[in-house]
Amino acid sequence: MAGKLTGSRRRRPSKRRSKNRVHLQKPSGLIGPRVAKVGGDRFAIVCIDPAKHRSEWMMADYFGKLLIAPQTLEHQSGHFKAAIAQIQQSQKQNDIRDLIVVVERTGNYHLAPKHAFSSAGFETRVVHPFATKQYRMPADPGNKTDETDLHAQHRAAVAGFGLCERELQSPYRELQLRVRHRRNLVEKASSLACQVREHLHLSMPGYSVLFDRLLEHRIAMGIGRCCESPAKIVKLGQTGICKRLRKQGIRCQQRTIDKVLAWASQEKNQMVKDGAVHHAIWTDLEELFRQIQRQITSIERVLAGELVQTPYVRLMSIPGINVVSAADLAGEMGPIDAYANANAITGRSGLFPCRHQSDQTDTSGPIIRQANRRLRCALMRIADNLACHCAHYRGLAEQDLARGVAVRASRVKTTKKFTRLAFACLAGDQPMRHPAFRAPDSILEKLREFHRLHETPLDQVLADLSKAVEQLPEYAKGHEAKVVAEVLRQKASRKRREVGLGELLTAVLARLGINDNEIDKTNTIKSGDRP
Incomplete structure (x- = not known):
């Protein structure tokens, strides 16, 4: 496994089980039977290339005959209604009996036209920009315009790359949005914490290394807020520091104050340039950090209320999985009935090695790049937690470490094992006999x-x-x-x-x-x- 994930290697060709596909198109993008039923000249494809405030769109039949020339569509309700009426009129004039709308995924900009056309009753599909690019490059190399993108979208949709997306229902939709919002706030809080430490070190060099978890240490931060230099700490002394801490509602602890005073007595003669300015900066940043932390706590309370409405709460019986990690996985995975088996979970998250096979050459390399990265991150974070807090998975991780397996490869193995366990736990009601459930948490x-x-x-x-x-x-x-x-x-x-x-x-x-x-x-x- 380590070889597969850390580097390519050559091996003897092996016969792998084929997927036995009936059609070459992707199942969620299949349109061949529908085209055969009504005829290619009676089947239309509406292609939309969205931007932030407007989109370019056109309508053509299955064979590529233009029915509505490329034109601009403003993202306003009146313009959407006019475009929908124009499509309906063209359907009548050209005797179009079946139709799909294909929107290129572009951040969140594609959501407005997607919702507008799906609300009007059209089957709305999504095409990935990667597919558009691959179908544009052979026809228009070195030439990227809105019109050439629309033509490429049409070719991609004909080939089965206009994919149907399953809409998340409540509470999974709310979970996904709040989980991503929380993750964004956590990243911002982490950045602010680094900046607080940096400016605190510039105002009082060496103070930040006195405490392991500085921002969680109320006494240390309280002393830092009321004293902008080591000389000020020495001047206040023990009595003055205790008085300042009591005003902030912080209990005094003698050994911590003595530790700070011992450090300040050694550094009191050190001259710091712009120390007062750096002190003002880090106190402002700390206030922002505290505000974000309170918001994160509030969001986590809401996440718990939404998690308990889903079967994903069952995963909390596994040591190492708590409310936040279970909610993170639930928001990114969605309903478990959308997955046929555990391999579908790792397949969507891209946790399998890429493969290059040609004639007698058959090699595997690192894990694939094109995947649902958010789901992959959620699973890998759970793998880290399991390797630390679950005795069964911790033992497997220690065995991999003893054999010299790379940590990342070991985590991928843990994720693969966990997805099988999670699928059985979420999709069934039978007693779990897995070693991780020998001493389940409540x-x-x-x-x-x-x-x-x-x-x-x-x-x-x-x-x-x-x-x-x-x-x-x-x-x-x-x-x-x-x-x-x-x-x-x-x-x-x-x-x-x-x-x-x-x-x-x-x-x-x-x-x-x-x-x-x-x-x-x-x-x-x-x-x-x-x-």
């Missing part, structure tokens, strides 16, 4: 702990736990009921009673099918006399 306990850390309102926690119960397979409900009942007993044994949590877990036990006698026993333990 899904409900993970959700409860997630909401505790995110300070979610209790009513939303109860709603999410109730919806999660509906997604659990029958074989998992017994294990979940035992875990929830045990948590309830532990909470009840404490002196400080948590009434809200007790009522919440009792309601969850009822949804799991625990009878009234067992609930009463649990409540007796919860509210009875304590030693």
Whole structure:
């Protein structure tokens, strides 16, 4: 496997199982039977080349005869209605009995014409720019215009590259948008964190390396905000620093303050140019960072509420998978019934080696480049988590490392194994006998702990736990009921009673099918006399 992914090698030719295709066209782009039914001169293709504010479009029959010459279409409702009326009129004049609309994928610019024509009742398909380019280059080498692109789109659609896309339904559509938005915010927060460290180092050299997780250390950041130089820290002293921290609502910790004072006494004579300016910059950046972090927390709470409406919540029983990673995978994969088997998942994500075969030469190289990169990243992130937190996959990763297998190749192997497990877990309700399920995590306990850390309102926690119960397979409900009942007993044994949590877990036990006698026993333990 490592050889396949890290470099090409020559091997003996092997007979591989063919896909036994009935048609050479892609299944989601097949139009041959429809053309044969009505005739090529009665089958039309509308080609649209979109831009940000307007598109170029034309209409031609299957054989390439122009029915509507290329023209500009503004992205406004009135212009869309006029174009639709023009197409309908041309259908009547030329006795067109079947028609498809093909839009080239261009970022998000293709969505406006795609939605407009699909809402009008036309079958709207999408052609990839790569396919357009391949069909334009032989006919118009070195010449790229809107008109030549339209002609290339027509040739691609005739060859079966105008593909039908499955529209994501709720809650998968919302999950996908929010997951991508969260990922974008995480990248921005990471960039801001690096800038905060950089400007903090320029204002007080060496201060940022005193703490491992600087931005999460409240005392360290509190001292940094109120002191723009080591000399200011020494001048304030222990009493002044404690007073400033209390004003910020931060508890003082003696050993941390002594650590900072020891560093400042050594650096107090160092002259820093523009230290005050850098201090002002990093404090502004830190404020932006905190704001983004609060937004990320808010989005994650919403993601949990949408995740529990899908079967993907079942994956949380695997150690190493939590709400965010499961929601990330659900948003990028979509409904599991869209995949025939586990190979369809890795095929869509492009997690297989490229192949070059000609006559007696048959070589494999690195994983293919053209793929759904977002799905690939989601799967690879899960593989990293499994290799760290799941005993079964961690053991396999350590074996690969001992054999000298590259880390990336090992993660691809883990992803391949995980997709088979995920497909069985999501698509079926049979008990899982995989080694990763020997000591499964409690899904409900993970959700409860997630909401505790995110300070979610209790009513939303109860709603999410109730919806999660509906997604659990029958074989998992017994294990979940035992875990929830045990948590309830532990909470009840404490002196400080948590009434809200007790009522919440009792309601969850009822949804799991625990009878009234067992609930009463649990409540007796919860509210009875304590030693």
